[in-house]
Amino acid sequence: MRTREGGLVDDEAVVIARVRAGEPEAYAELVRAHTAVALRAAVACGAGAEAEDVVQQAFFKAYRSLGRFREGSAFRPWLLRIVVNETRNTVRSAGRRRAVADREADLLGGEPRIPESADPAVAVEERERSRRLLDALDGLSEEHRQVVIHRYLLELDETETARALGWPRGTVKSRLSRALRKLGRVLGEGPAEGPEGPDGRKGSEGGEGRG
Numbered sequence: 001m002r003t004r005e006g007g008l009v010d011d012e013a014v015v016i017a018r019v020r021a022g023e024p025e026a027y028a029e030l031v032r033a034h035t036a037v038a039l040r041a042a043v044a045c046g047a048g049a050e051a052e053d054v055v056q057q058a059f060f061k062a063y064r065s066l067g068r069f070r071e072g073s074a075f076r077p078w079l080l081r082i083v084v085n086e087t088r089n090t091v092r093s094a095g096r097r098r099a100v101a102d103r104e105a106d107l108l109g110g111e112p113r114i115p116e117s118a119d120p121a122v123a124v125e126e127r128e129r130s131r132r133l134l135d136a137l138d139g140l141s142e143e144h145r146q147v148v149i150h151r152y153l154l155e156l157d158e159t160e161t162a163r164a165l166g167w168p169r170g171t172v173k174s175r176l177s178r179a180l181r182k183l184g185r186v187l188g189e190g191p192a193e194g195p196e197g198p199d200g201r202k203g204s205e206g207g208e209g210r211g
Helices: 012-020 024-044 048-064 075-094 100-108 120-138 142-153 158-165 169-187
Strands: none
Touching: 012 024, 024 048, 024 075, 024 142, 048 075, 075 158, 120 142, 120 169, 142 158, 142 169, 158 169
């Protein structure tokens, strides 16, 4: 797998093999390539000010567990599953959750979606839409919120989402479909199906019997 994000990994399988063969410095290539998405995942799941510590710990745990990494699998969803679990433990131990406004500011990360030269009224409208979306996400169950975060905020495909969350693909499809419908109702936009539906199609087929 070739990937670009904050760094470049020419071939993940080769890099992982090098680490397993006793070349720990090669692990830095994976860290550079996946730090940005790991931080987004930690922030989106509520790590807040501890996001960097969570990600550092997740990379450490991933390194320690690399011997159990399934050959041929993608590294990113496997890592994100560790990040999500580590974030959940951090939030639980702290006995708190991030406020919506704080998480919104962290998610945007100082990268304005609208150029400074844009119409201020448009910028206000965009920020209001972001706030409404985050409010709506907070109103979802944990399972529905996680599947939306992974599919759309972290931009994982269906298979990667299933691996990151440790769910069957059918569960991802059914929960995503239900979550998008709920978001659509809350946001007053009718039945929501996301940019291309939960799996490129309308509705949900198969999967679990509960949401």
